[in-house]
Amino acid sequence: MFNPSQTEVRQFFCETWHKQSTGALLTPLENMAAHWISEHPEYHKLLSAADAQQQSYLPEQGQTNPFLHLSMHLAISEQLSIDQPPGICAAYERLAVKLGTAHAAQHSIMECLGETLWQAQRNQAPLDSTAYLACIKRRAS
Template sequence: MYDVNTHDVRRFFADVWQKRLQPLSLDALQRKALAIIETHPEYHRYLDNIEAYLDKVWTPEEGESNPFLHMSLHLS
């Protein structure tokens, strides 16, 4: 079982996004994550400003979906 918390997942995606211009530095999992990120331009603003979104809670009641959960489901 993996011991990963919300901040780790969010930072993982943000780190991959920051490294997108250096694709040779990405491992296989990161390349797969980058492909997912690239298909979701609506999430790029979160990745560009990750510190502001580390503790954000997206709720269905507010008509929101969690972009990091969404990308994680694609990745899994």
């Protein structure tokens, strides 16, 4: 199982943005990441900053961690690519129609993913894919 460190994740996104910005060849995963970075122009300057990888992002101060946000986009994209958990693709498609864009649908699913991750951590239990999918389906209906 691929389990990168915080430093490796941050380096991946910064390097991907640099490669995208300079027209360098991207791997398939970098291409997917570059798509989501492009969808978030508010992160472009940050990902180009020399100190981007050292910054802290504190939710209690109203800050969004761009690396976590982009990682969640990648995770959802991977789930959609293999329809895992089964049924996520159909729910995502309904959600995209309901919300008007695929990006908005991803953000809605991201809230379900965040809740599912939080519950698993809080309960020291595995991710509950049934509850995760149910959350997405509720949003899509």
